[in-house]
Amino acid sequence: MAAELINPPPSVPPALALRMSQQAPRILQQSSGPSLPYLLSLLTASDAPETWIGYENLLLSCLRTGDDRSARMCLEKLTQRFGESNERVMALRGMYDEAVAEDYKALEAVFRGYEEILKQDPTNMPIRKRRVALLKAMNRPIDATTALVGLLDSSPTDAEAWAELADLYLTQNLYSQAIFSLEEVLLITPNAWNIHARMGEILYLSSLATNSNNDGNLMQGLCESMRRFCRSIELCDNYLRGYYGLKLTTSRLLSLPSKTSKPAPAATDPQFGDLAPPSLATIEKLHELATAKLAEIVRRNAAGESGWDGYEQAEVIAARELLDRDAQKVKR
Amino acid sequence: MAQPVVQTIHRDPALFYWILLPITVVMVLTGILRHYAMILLQSAPKKQTLPQVRQQRSLMRAINLRNNFNVISASSFQNRKALMVQAFKDGAFLADPEARGKPRPNPMTDPAMMEGMMGMMKGNVAMMVPQTLIMGWINAFFSGFVIMKLPFPLTPQFKSMLQSGVGTRDLDVRWVSSLSWYFLTLFGLQPVYNFILGSNNAASQVTQQMAQMNQMPGMGPEQDPDKLFLSEAENLEVIEHYWILDGVEDRLLAKLT
Known part of the structure; x- marks a missing residue:
């Protein structure tokens, strides 16, 4: 499997995503190759983590480029290996369902599915995150914010979630809340x-x-x-x-006009004050x-x-x- | 003086095929079997409940704040500090607020603890049973055979180790009895398992015991979360804040010009 699939850049540009998803048919065919009897295939099958990370990334890029059939096959492979109840696989399945949902009603059905899962196991973080993302996609930023705040209350060391929350606040023009969230991100990753x-x-x-x-x-x-x-x-x-x-x-x-009139070496309050502004030079x-x-x-x-x-x-x-x-x- | 007499024992070549080889093969196979048995016996680590996750991660958040406080401004830091110290003192993040201030229950009655014990028991049983069986098998069928000669000389101290089961005083140390061969394979097959099963296997008993030793401290009575929170609150109280952005523009100019 190609290196870019196993270790893609943090934000995949569209061209790369397209190139990745175009490899999908070849990779999927390769891996399903000549099937041996049950126990023998157990010996030859490679079970390295890279294989499965590769499938996951392939799934994501296929969903991006609209190749739903290949995405489906990737998902099936992952489900076969890790089982239906694996949290990560559940999140990927949810993502697939969201992608193939035709209209608002279908999205709502997916949403109800998430609620159902979370009722059984509220610690399922991937699904909770998908729920927030889905709320955001359904154009309900207020609900998304509430859900995300709830998530962060129980898991306040999640930098990704804090960053997402900052973005959500920013879309609602709540600057000081966004800054607070970003400060939390910085506290985790200084x-x-x-x-x-x-x-x-x-x-x-x-x-x-x-x-x-x-x-x-x-x-x-x-x-x-x-x-x-x-x-x-x-x-x-x-x-x-x-x-x-x-x-x-x-x-x-x-x-700034006041710059010249007020050089402002305002005494830096040691307790709460912010830093004095730097000199003009x-x-x-x-x-x-x-x-x-x-x-x-x-x-x-x-x-x-x-x-x-x-x-x-x-x-x-x-x-x-x-x-x-x-x-x-x-x-x- | 004449040279020391080199002892020669004429061994039936069948000894090699019918004792040495079978013991080795059986040992290797047991190791592999044990590896897979351990995988089957392993129970997945128990999932934490939501309040427990919250308790643990809130503590982590406070530790993060203590370590990385310099990336945020003094006022933001003071706000966070006040909030967290207050919440910690009130026990707002505790998973089990009821149990606050009570002494720890006996770990033996804690079901989670019992599960950990059970896991260890299972591991030990998987070790002990095959060992006993194989040793019994070797004692019953192969005891008293001298099966091979080591290609290098050894000091007499090794006699008891290499010739267990053979009661001959004057036999050269280089001769190895079948029971000793069993022990040698028991302790020395780790590289073979690594080759067959990959490096992180559960086949050899020595490494297994070491792993259990390492686990032990984690099994000990865990600390009272309330105490942890209170001590963290104290740690936060004593921090003297400085801001990394203080003078960053001068640093940057000095670095780049």
Whole structure:
């Protein structure tokens, strides 16, 4: 089985998913090969964990690309091996049912199935997560949030669930709750640079959305957002999202009118106060640094240099657009 | 002095085919059988109930907060600390709030504990029964045979080990009796099992006993969750907070310019 099936990247781009699912017929045929008598096949069959992880990923990519028949076969293989009552297999089955559900009514039937399973065994975490995902897919974000909060109450060390909760809150514009959830994620995985950057993004959004008329608070929020981006860059060199956010926040900070009137070395309250905002010179330097680095990333990525081609195209385009916007401003 | 006389014993080659080989084969097969028997006998670990999961993971959350407090701001940290310390002192996360403050029940009466004991018993029985049987078999049929000669010399201390069942004082230590061959295979077949069954097998009794030794501390009386929560609350109280974002922009500038 191909390496990308056994160990796929954390977020599979559509092209890769398509390529993976196109292998499905070949792999499924291979594995069902000439069948030996019962006991002999027991000896030859490979039971390595990789095989089954491969099937799981194959199932996921087949569902993504709409190859429901191959997905069905993968699911059957997994069920044969691990049994109907395996939690992971149950979740995969649920996912399959959701994917082939034709209309809202069918989805509701799947949902009732989940409720039934959870009534018997409330500790079944994969199914509880599927239930949340299904509620979200059925466009009931409030219910999804409630269900997720219930899940996190009994399992508060689940970083994935906290991150999902942050996203749910963000779609409902509840910024401080989203920030709280992301803080929980960071407490579990303190060095996750993407979460630091995400935190910076939400802080930026929230300070723009809530404090547009209060410059002091706005600056406080922007400073923290900027520092989050700094931390994410500190943890991961050449992190595009980090530099993008850094440039965005610093240019915003530089354009604040109150910046000049109030240098604000407000005494940092040792107990509850937040950090004092950095000096103007530091912000300017950071802005220059971010601009230079973004330009470098965009240039090298466009030239296709080896080691610089891992960026997502959409992000590179956004960075280029940000740089262009800045250049136009200078011309004017 | 003449050289020490090299003892030669004329053995029937049939000894090799009818004793040495059968004992070896039987030992290997028993090991394999034991491996699969253990797999069959193993009972799946008992699932925790939801309140137990909650209790354990809430404690984990507090430990996470204690270890990684520097990623969140001072005010967020204070809020969380206040909340958790209060909840821990009230016992809000306990799986069994009723049992709070009561002494631990006798572990012998705890059904979960009994199950663990049963598991160990099963393992031991699976070890002991075949061993006794095979040893009886060898004693009944093959006792007193000298079946092979080791290709290297040994000191006389090994005599009792290698020639058990053969009562000859002057026999060279290099001769091995059938009962001794049984013991040698009993302890020395681990690499063979590793080769046949993969490295994580339950065939050999020596490794099995070691594994049980390691399990032992886990079997001991588990700690009172209430005490754990209270001590964790104390740990949280004494933390002096600092924020990793403090001065991060200067660090970054110093690093990159």
